Amino acid sequence: MSYNLRHLKYFIATAELGQVSRAAIELSVSQSAVTAAVRELEAVLGAQLFIRSAHGMTLTEAGRRFLASGYEIVAKVEESLRTSDTVGLQGELSLAATYTVIGYFLPVHLERLGRVMPDVTLKVAEMTRQTLETALLEGRIEIAVALTSNISNPDLAKETLLSSPRRLWLPPRHRFAGREDLDLKDVAEEPYVMLTVDEAAHTAMRYWGHSTSHPNVVLRTSSIEAVRSMVANGQGVSILSDMVYRPWSLEGRRIEVADLRVDIPPMDVGLVWRKDATFTPVMTAFRDYFRGLFGTPQSALGALRAP
Structure with a gap:
């Protein structure tokens, strides 16, 4: 097994931000993708790169050494983007x-x-x-x-x-938290906030259309921040991509996420x-x-x- 630029990018983001969740947000990917990449990287290198705790991820000595090398590699990659085709390009x-x-x-x-x-x-x-x-x-x-x-x-x-994978957004301490068997029929039991911008509602109805259940839509909005606030305040749930996910609403309230076992297109x-x-x-x-x-x-x- 070898590692590539994706592993390195995920490792650097985790090292800089100190938390897998924050790295996932920065990279617009799922937390599981970041966790898997870091573990794969540690397996390839044969060294533990982080000390994991409830407070986050702290670099080990091996991790600090590798981070220094990682920055050099990223610099070389960015330099390689400045190919002869771009020098003097106007x-x-x-x-x-x-x-x-x-x-x-x-x-x-x-x-x-x-x-x-x-x-x-x-x-x-x-x-x-x-x-x-x-x-x-x-x-x-x-x-x-x-x-x-x-x-x-x-x-x-x-x-x-x-x-960017789509997951279920939930308010804190929701009854769905921690469940691994969630399906659209479960989501249909909850008030649903439907995002409409960039044809999000049309996309959502494509995968809802394959289900025998239907979303209980309480609000249609073009504002992602409105969805965030509604969910964080316990007024509904929504299914949106990791790229637009942020863990806090404008009011400073937490938003959780959960995976669905049904195949939701990214x-x-x-x-x-x-x-x-x-x-x-x-x-x-x-x-x-x-x-x-x-x-x-x-x-x-x-x-x-x-x-």
Whole structure:
């Protein structure tokens, strides 16, 4: 067994934040994914990297040494993104993103892209999925970052970068907490807060449609913060992705999560462009940046060796 850039990224986030839960939020993945990655990394290295306690995760001496090496590897990977194709690259790129993507995924990458391609101007617009598809087909934008799970137009190409699992959001001390046998019929017994932004309600009804149960919707809202507050205050439950999960509402009340045994499709995030588009050097560099981060480029795999 070997380890890759994903293991390293999860390890560094856990080391910096001191808690698996906080690392999972930062990375927009499930806590179980972070825990599994850290354990796999420890197995490969043959060393314990963290001391686990009720207060969080504390680095061992081996963990501190490996963290130092990890930072060097990340720096090398970021440097590798500045390929010869991006050195001296100039121009501009018109792109669009949907509401959820621009709020919970894209900003950090725009900052990094500014460092990778300092002489490229990124012209970003927020659009609905329908408007975004039309803009791509009409050539008003060149590429988009969107929920690829919602894209079905045959004239568009898409490439998924990450899949964020959907889980059940609960108020603290809810009767479902700790259960491992939850199904949609259980969720149907509770008041349900339905998010509508970025076609979330349409997506939800696709998997509810395969169930004999139906959600008891008490509120439909385009505001993720409204969902968060309603759940935290015990006024309902909801099923949403880990990418938009935060453990606290605006009032400072806790939100818990639980896994469902039913197959709930994840929220896929990725790139979209017109199938017959001719990629400019700037478009290619933009796509290669994301491929380098979310794929497993050989340069990164070669660098990821135990210290």
